[in-house]
Amino acid sequence: MELKEIADRISEKFAAAGHQIDRAKLEERLLRFVDEFSVPPAEAERAIISDYARMFGMETPSATSPKKSSDETVPIADIVAEQWVTIEGQIVTLFPSRSPSIAQSGVIADSSGSIRFLIWANENAPVVEIKKWYRIESAVADEYNGQVSLKLHKGTTITEIQPKDAHTPNITPISQLVPKRWVSIEGEVTTLFPPRSPAIAQSGVIADASGTTRFTVWASAEAPVLERGSWYRLDMVETDEFNGQVNVKIHAGTTITPLSREDIPKQEIIPIGQIKPGVFSVKAKVVAVEKPFSDQILQRGILADETGAIQFVIRNTPDASPLEENQWYTISSAVVDRYRGALSMQISPGSATPLQEDRSIRPNIIPIAQVVPGIVCLRVKMVQEYESSSDRIFQSGLLGDESGTIRFITWNDENALRLVPDMVYSIFYASADEFNNRLSVTLNRATILPDENATIQVRSPNEEVKGAFVHLSPGSGLIKRCPVEGCGRVLSRQNYCQVHEIQPNFIYDLRVKGWLDDGQKTYDTIISREGVEELTGLSLVSAQEMAENNPLGLDTVFYHVNERILGRYLVCRGKTFDNRLFAYTCEFQKFDAGMLAELMNRAEGSSHE
Structure with a gap:
């Protein structure tokens, strides 16, 4: 109902009795009642008519909105907005009044549910008390912010009644x-x-x-x-x-x-693969433990069963004790939450019971395409090693299988294992997490088993980037790599490896480092030997001969590569991580007469405008 219609009706009632009302003040009062105090429009009309009637010393004219009251008690759960109801319930909460116009507000409940109520200060209603039962007749149901509530007005009858039979509210999960x-x-x-x-x-x-x-x-x-x-x-x-x-x-x-522990809802043992945030009981084996990185943590590790694995944490409290590696436990009422997107289980003191069994678990190996944050088992091939950007990093690179590729990192640790390029590995219980919307796996506490006789056909990265090659970085062209198995780091001009020092028996390789700009983003790009050979026409042998037969040495190949690709438009295919591009194949972008004509027409159209 529009407030203008209510104002018209009130004005007409008193004008007929010979009394003129300030229309602006009337509309202001209506707006305050409805918008500020959440009074139903019909109730606001009745209250304002009563006030004006007292002001003019006349009997209160009746409002046009009929009172729809019923003596039949309505269950609170069945109440809907815009109706008059009679209820019986217990006052379970009273709130401090937020306005002088509100006498009391709180929550009343019966066996079916609960609802908020509000009693206006000018209604002279009896004071209700917490824990007492009342019969409330002819209250109006309203809705505000999607929540139905009751307004108790002057015509509402509030009667204290004897307490009903005690009821136990239903527990909501x-x-x-x-x-x-x-x-x-x-x-x-x-x-x-x-x-x-x-x-x-x-x-x-x-x-x-x-x-x-x-x-x-x-x-x-x-x-x-x-x-x-x-x-x-x-x-x-x-x-x-x-x-x-x-x-x-x-x-x-x-x-x-x-x-008490006897009252806590009993929880059935569930498989780790079905765990989500909450409180659970599991039967699992400790497959890995690691040193805590904080004095507040007693132990960190990994629990596993046949369906999956999850990392666990035991806090350093006086009554806490660590779990034994390779031991099976029944863990009751463990709290599971997420940390950096991965599930993590907090084990309370006294909740882990060791089991008298010793059986192995067949890890659930998944393809890379199905990796999500958490603990994962993979069978992969080491595709590429990246140059270390920090002393904290022992090794990082790219792993791949038939479904795709994923970045890996191993932090400096006395037990860290270096992966060999092109070798196939079974990796059990690695930690997968997400950073900047990119997944990666950490191998420090994983069990890694090489398989020298196996091969995996890694799915080629299908990401394609087109752009101008705007900068060629030092370290491009013909380079020398460390010959130590599993290393392959780029050597300095003095044949020095950061890990294995001087290496006179180095291995030659070709690569390009630089910036590829697609017009919207600049990629820090590394192009592998195959891509360099496609772009420059140089093979590894011919590049080596060029360097050995020229006084400039390796710089000769650098200048040759610079002349061939700097400023040219390339089409590179490989894998992107944030603003980094690892390209395996590259070619020069071919001239497209149709695209040129379209761009010229677009430019001419813009100039005419």
Whole structure:
């Protein structure tokens, strides 16, 4: 109903009685009632008519909106907006008043559900109290921000009644929470955050077997302190949404019940491959452990069964103890969350029970195309090694199989294993993570088994980049590589390897380093020997002869390559990582008369405009 129509109706009523009303002030009052105080339009009309009637000393004219009241009690869960209802329920929460026009507001619940209510200050309604039961007749249901609520007006009757039979609210799984509801949940407090405001007593994460959600305990709730690692039942929490994530708010009316170990919902053992964020029990084997990088961590490692693997963490608490490698355990009520996109399991003290069994696991090997953040097992070929950009990096490069390629990195470690180019490896329990939308695998704690007699036909990278080659970097042309097996690093002019020092028996190779600009992005480009041979017409043998028979040595090949490709338009095919391009094949971009004509016509059209 439009406010203009209501204003017209009110003005006409009092004009007929010989009283003129300031139309601007009338519309301003209507707007404040409806927009600021969320009063239903019909209720605002009735209240304003009453006020003007008292002002002019006349009887209150009736509003045109009929009262649709019923003596039949409606279950709270069945209430919809724009209707008059009668309910019976228990007051479970009262909120501090945000406005002088509001006498009380809170939440009332019955066995079917709960709903917010509001009592206006000028209605002289009786004061309701928490935990008491009331019959509320002729309340109007309204909707605001997608949430249905009750407005108690002057015609609403509020009567205290005897408590109904106690009922236990249904528990809502955390994964099924939706915003703007009053629900009951059970779960374990897995994380606590420092409060960001004096209005917040506690905040953190609570989890059950279906998922996790953040919670906030308001300071005004005067609630008991929640402890990390403990289970609780929370009755009458309000769900909300922030940044697309559903969370829960704990108010004064929320009932917090600690659960003993006997009361905690029993969880069945599930396969690791079916785990998602939440609280789970698993039966798994410790297949790897590593040194913690923080004093707060007692142990990190990997658990596995036949369906998959997951990394685990045990925090350094007084009653915590580490797990033994190659030992099977039953782990109950472990908290699973995500870290950098990968699942991680937190194991609490006393939740891991060793099993008297010793059996091996057949790892679940997946193709590279199916890799997601987490723990993975792969059978791959070492395709390419990159030059180290940091002293912390032991080796990095490219792995491939029939489904595609992926970047790998091994950090400097006393147990690090160097991969040999073109060798096939079975890699068990490597860590895959995502950075800048690019997947990579870390091999430091993985089990790596070479297979010298195997071959893999690696799927060729099919990414194509067209652009102008605008810069040729030093280190291009004919280069020398370290001959030590598994190294292959580029040597300095003095035949020095960063790892193996002076290497007089070096190996020659061809490559190009530089910048390829496609008009929108500049790629830091490395072109392999095959691509250099295609572009320059030089073979490795002819380039070596050119260098040995010229006083400039290796610089002769550099200048020859520079003259052939600098400033030319190339079509390169290979693999891109961020702004890096590793090209295996390259060719000069051919002249396209049709494209030139189209560009010229477009340019001429722009100039005429």
